[in-house]
Amino acid sequence: MTKALERREKLRVDLIQAAEQMIAERGLAGLKTRDLAREIGCANGAVYNLVTDVDELILRVGSRTLLRLDEALSAAESASDPSPQETLIRIALAYCDFAAENLQLWRALFEHRMEADKILPDWSVNDQMQLFRHIYQPLAVLFPKRSQEELGITARSLFSAVHGMVALGLEQKLVAVPLPALRKEIATLVRAMIDGLAARGVKRISGA
Amino acid sequence: MTKALERREKLRVDLIQAAEQMIAERGLAGLKTRDLAREIGCANGAVYNLVTDVDELILRVGSRTLLRLDEALSAAESASDPSPQETLIRIALAYCDFAAENLQLWRALFEHRMEADKILPDWSVNDQMQLFRHIYQPLAVLFPKRSQEELGITARSLFSAVHGMVALGLEQKLVAVPLPALRKEIATLVRAMIDGLAARGVKRISGA
DNA sequence: AATATTTATTGAACGATGTTCAAGGTCTCT
DNA sequence: AGAGACCTTGAACATCGTTCAATAAATATT
Structure with missing residues (x-):
């Protein structure tokens, strides 16, 4: 039961870090889900298993x-x-x-x-x-x-x-x-x- | 030779006013070319005869x-x-x-x-x-x-x-x-x- | 260990959006 | 009136965020 959640969690922090780096490099408008998915190695749609929105993603980066x-x-x-x-x-x-x-x-x-x-x-x-x-x-x-x-x-x-x-x-x-x-x-x-x-x-x- | 340009100019100011009102009501993110076109009564693509960009449109509203x-x-x-x-x-x-x-x-x-x-x-x-x-x-x-x-x-x-x-x-x-x-x-x-x-x-x- | 059930992942598809463009229409000048 | 210049159109394109049925994986049950 841990295996799946572990992977999920790791992917989630990868996602947030990738988003942080992408915003830092290209600005808020340069944040694209497809680029993020490619960056962390998953399908475009999978982003929405880790996060409900890009809004949430931005807020999570904002927290950091x-x-x-x-x-x-x-x-x-x-x-x-x-x-x-x-x-x-x-x-x-x-x-x-x-x-x-x-x-x-x-x-x-x-x-x-x-x-x-x-x-x-x-x-x-x-x-x-x-x-x-x-x-x-x-x-x-x-x-x-x-x-x-x-x-x-x-x-x-x-x-x-x-x-x-x-x-x-x-x-x-x-x-x-x-x-x-x-x-x-x-x-x-x-x-x-x-x-x-x-x-x-x-x-x-x-x-x- | 005046007829065409007159219409163009009138449409242009209509466009800018419509954009101004739309931003005022729905914010910068609520500015949509198709809505603008419908508002001033022309085709979506015609907006680009009056203005090169939405960027220009926003700048024109900003000027005002x-x-x-x-x-x-x-x-x-x-x-x-x-x-x-x-x-x-x-x-x-x-x-x-x-x-x-x-x-x-x-x-x-x-x-x-x-x-x-x-x-x-x-x-x-x-x-x-x-x-x-x-x-x-x-x-x-x-x-x-x-x-x-x-x-x-x-x-x-x-x-x-x-x-x-x-x-x-x-x-x-x-x-x-x-x-x-x-x-x-x-x-x-x-x-x-x-x-x-x-x-x-x-x-x-x-x-x- | 084998099977059933729940869960996660995928990538194609949808709808919205800015922008372009060939086709057809309108206007202007001779 | 007709030729040529300009305008307008709306369909088409590319790019987004987001969804979802199908597939694969993991977990639970027998």
Whole structure:
């Protein structure tokens, strides 16, 4: 009873890895079931024994990408300099670097859109983009007076802002920016946002 | 000699309008040449007399969307309160509102990706995302000491940051945020960025 | 060990889609 | 009115994701 399932499982991970590599090399639009089947050595139709959809396949690859991204941000979170300002900048740059080094896979996270009616499988709801939790800690240290909810909102805003700089920065559409320049811009703006948030918190008390 | 061309032109604008409406209603993925042909009353193949590609069609719709977006930002640029801070916030909120009200068309601007080899037609290079020029003026007033190039970089960074907040804020992927909450977050963060950039400019002179 | 039953795999076929093209129709100019 | 240029048509092609009846394999039963 094991023999069949073993083979199935091995094929399934082969499939997901092949899909990951194919997206990395040719983009989300370059993912083709027939090519995948040839790659892992099975018939075209057999793909649908391992996975119900290409949607599921893309989500599974997305899970892996999110996991690696999470690790990259975690590494940046706990590094030498514990100053919360510097930590936040390190995390932002780590996000930028990950996106640049995994461009197609990172894009796939945001490009993919399910048909409105289909609901996400439950194994996929867990890893649903909680990336901004990485910047919660340093923010909490910086702004000890703020509530959990306020901090959560600020964290999401900060993360989204950095995401936007990376997204448009790595795109052709808005003038190609060399990576080192982009990194510098990100560091500058993150610093500014932190300073600005701090100042605003103080000013509001003394009235302005 | 006019009769034929007139009809052609009328059909062409019909086609582009139909495409615009179809994207607005069903998203970029819902754009189908056969449906378009039926909509404007011609054969499927005739679409390719009016337009070389669906790529071109999408770009033409994108041009229109960019134009309307530009107008919306211009309106926000020149409004009652001339204070540059408030102007920048108004522009950011106008961007957010436009995206929310034209969700599918706005998404199409960023979702669409040409195959790597195909080059953009020249009529499309002009309106290539120069949206951040809208925030150049108020920034120049706020930071008169900075060079044109520095201001350009800052403008792009600020715009990208707001774009990120809107992009992730209107997405399902990162927790659905109610629009009023998103607008408040944007206003807060834009203010913070401005304050932070100003403070940083001062601090650097006095050393820190 | 032999057979029956359940399960997995195959690859041909289906439907949808963007795109092309030869055939036939329409328009324009002389 | 007729010749030549242009347009339009809809059938056909290639490429997808996806399905399914037939076949093969694995497992369960006797």
